Amino acid sequence: MNPSSLIQRVWNYAGVLRDSGVSYTDYVEQITFLLFLKMDQELSEIHRPHRIPDQWNWQSLRSREGDDLAVHYGHLLEELGRVEEGKEATLVQTIFRKAQNKISQPALLTKLVTLIDEENWSGLDMDVKGDIYEGLLEKNAEDVRGGAGQYFTPRPLIRAMVRAIDPRLGRTIHDPACGTGGFLLVAYNFLKEQARLAPAEDRRKLQWQTFSGADNVANVVRLGAMNMYLHGIGGDRCPIAEVDSLARDPGTRYDYVFTNPPFGKRSSVMVVSEEGKVSREAQTYERQDFWVTTTNKQLNFLQHVHTILKIGGEAAIVVPDNVLFEGGAGETVRKRLLNNCDVHTLLRLPTGIFYAQGVKANVLFFEKKPASEAAWTKNLWVYDLRTNKDFTLKTNPLQDSDMEDFVRCYNPANRFDRQESERFRCYDYETLTQRDKTNLDLLWLKDASLEESENLPPPEVLAREILEDLQSAVALFEEIAQRLEQ
Numbered sequence: 372m373n374p375s376s377l378i379q380r381v382w383n384y385a386g387v388l389r390d391s392g393v394s395y396t397d398y399v400e401q402i403t404f405l406l407f408l409k410m411d412q413e414l415s416e417i418h419r420p421h422r423i424p425d426q427w428n429w430q431s432l433r434s435r436e437g438d439d440l441a442v443h444y445g446h447l448l449e450e451l452g453r454v455e456e457g458k459e460a461t462l463v464q465t466i467f468r469k470a471q472n473k474i475s476q477p478a479l480l481t482k483l484v485t486l487i488d489e490e491n492w493s494g495l496d497m498d499v500k501g502d503i504y505e506g507l508l509e510k511n512a513e514d515v516r517g518g519a520g521q522y523f524t525p526r527p528l529i530r531a532m533v534r535a536i537d538p539r540l541g542r543t544i545h546d547p548a549c550g551t552g553g554f555l556l557v558a559y560n561f562l563k564e565q566a567r568l569a570p571a572e573d574r575r576k577l578q579w580q581t582f583s584g585a586d587n588v589a590n591v592v593r594l595g596a597m598n599m600y601l602h603g604i605g606g607d608r609c610p611i612a613e614v615d616s617l618a619r620d621p622g623t624r625y626d627y628v629f630t631n632p633p634f635g636k637r638s639s640v641m642v643v644s645e646e647g648k649v650s651r652e653a654q655t656y657e658r659q660d661f662w663v664t665t666t667n668k669q670l671n672f673l674q675h676v677h678t679i680l681k682i683g684g685e686a687a688i689v690v691p692d693n694v695l696f697e698g699g700a701g702e703t704v705r706k707r708l709l710n711n712c713d714v715h716t717l718l719r720l721p722t723g724i725f726y727a728q729g730v731k732a733n734v735l736f737f738e739k740k741p742a743s744e745a746a747w748t749k750n751l752w753v754y755d756l757r758t759n760k761d762f763t764l765k766t767n768p769l770q771d772s773d774m775e776d777f778v779r780c781y782n783p784a785n786r787f788d789r790q791e792s793e794r795f796r797c798y799d800y801e802t803l804t805q806r807d808k809t810n811l812d813l814l815w816l817k818d819a820s821l822e823e824s825e826n827l828p829p830p831e832v833l834a835r836e837i838l839e840d841l842q843s844a845v846a847l848f849e850e851i852a853q854r855l856e857q
Contacts, residue, residue: 380486382510388479397473399511400590403597404448405487406504407466408432413493422463422607427451432484440484441477448472465596465609469589501556501602508551508594512726523550524631524689525724529557531774532629532687532734535716537783540565540573542581542626547616547675549584552595554629555610556602558582579606583625587615617671620660624681631689632672634730662707665700669693673704673735677712680739689720692731695811702808709748709803712737715786717753717811718777722832723762724769729835731757736781748800751811754780755794758816 385398393401411422412429425431427447435443452467454460460468474480512523533554538544540562546554559582566574582604586592592613599605655664661674669690676686694701695717708714716736722729740747754777762769780795782788791797796815803809 382507385510388474388483391474391476391479393473393479395511396590399507399594400470401472401474401483402487402507403466403593404470405432405484406492407463407597407600409487410493413491422461423451429488433488436481437477441472441475441480444480445472460609460613462596462600462605462607462609465611465613466593466600468593468613470593501598504598504601505556508598523726524553525769526553526557527769527771527774528720528724528734529553529629530561530771531778532736533557533561534778535736535781535783536627536629536685536687538562538627540569541576544582544627544629545623545625545679546584546628546630547679548630548632548672549586549595549611550591550631552584552598552611554631555582555584555604556598558627558629559602559604578604579608582610583623584611585614585616586611587613589613617656617668617675620658620678623679624684625679626681626684628676628680628684628686628688630672630676630686632669634691634725663700663703667693667697667700670697670700670704673708677708677739682739682741685736685738687734687736689732689734692733692812695733696808698808705809705811706804708737709751709800709809710746711742712739712747714748714751716781717751717813719753719755719757721757721760721762721769723764723767726764729832731836746800748803750800751798751803751813752780752789753796753798753813755796755814755816758814759819 385393385395388398389395408423408429415428423429427450431447432440432444448467448470451463452470454464454468472480474483509523538558538561544555544558546552549555559577562577562581566577569577582599584595586595592611595611596609599610604610655666656671657664658674660678661671663670663674665671673688673690673694676688680686695705714735714737716734718734718736720732720734722731725732756773756777761767762773776792776794780789780792789795789797794816796813798813803811
């Protein structure tokens, strides 16, 4: 059975579970648990060490049915996810941490176990297994109602970002908001081409020592960990950690950072009062390595990425429009970034490419530099992929071919040798700093949709965009008010 057929077969069963109240996200999570158990059993049968104790292995599921199966499965998930205090979680513990049985009907659980059992998963090539799982994650991301799409960045965009940076073999790559691991996997596939003729030791380092990621959502971390495992990355060491990247400076520095931090302008924490009332409060991160303290999540991630880069390290980070023009903390971060780094490229992204609709985002490319009195940024090149571009997730999704002109203009082989074009424009440092609040929201192309009223976006899209602008303004006013109170 080819990968696409297997994806469809596994996914078709999600419809049955959906009718029984199991969400797509929960379904993919349960598939993760069962796939891991099945493959561990298969590997143990060909004399490879297995990670799962006999009382909780795949065979222990196959030998049960009905209520007995459901009860045993619940105990299995609890036991395999148990982590001793003070110890680092293993790959198995990461995948099963906080795991719960979301399939309440024993008959459906039995059918799912039978479905997984019918295939020999370990016999599949790693790329095939990885493609199957990536296919499930992408289908899961389409479930916008479940919020799963926020963890899925369009693969053509990721591939273009990685191609532009052109990472080198033997260097470290990190994503501090890695979701299900898309950036890490694309970078891995990119470097595999370089590694074909490399010594065996370099190939081992590529799989086991090059990649790392972090996310603060347990369910997402388990999906990312499984994704890495199916692609042969990390071995018994899970390369993805469940941690709030913004909480502190981790101390580790990386050669490359690729990331698309979660959408949303403000960080917040849940607070439960003595009366049991639940509310959310704005969260700030007091870090000495940050240039400014703010509740703006995106500005905090931008500062964090700057911190964790090595001198000479390169970053590509997706940021929403407000990061380019917001005053106060936003202006401070932009000025410090332009001074401390070579912020050389800005890619303006079109709307309609993310599962969170109406998002206006960009990609900032920069290189961290050593301390200097003079600003490191000399020229910022801006590529406009937004104006007069129309993409939708279903009828006209972003393709690799749509990113070709950007990569060509970026010129990965020598980004100091570039030429302006209709969509690619250069702005020198003096021009940038003379703009009000060092505004980097740079426009020069005429928007045809503004010239003809019949081409305006649908009312619901306009409403969402207005709402986002209002939310950004409210967040800014709240930040100003907090400063006045201090």
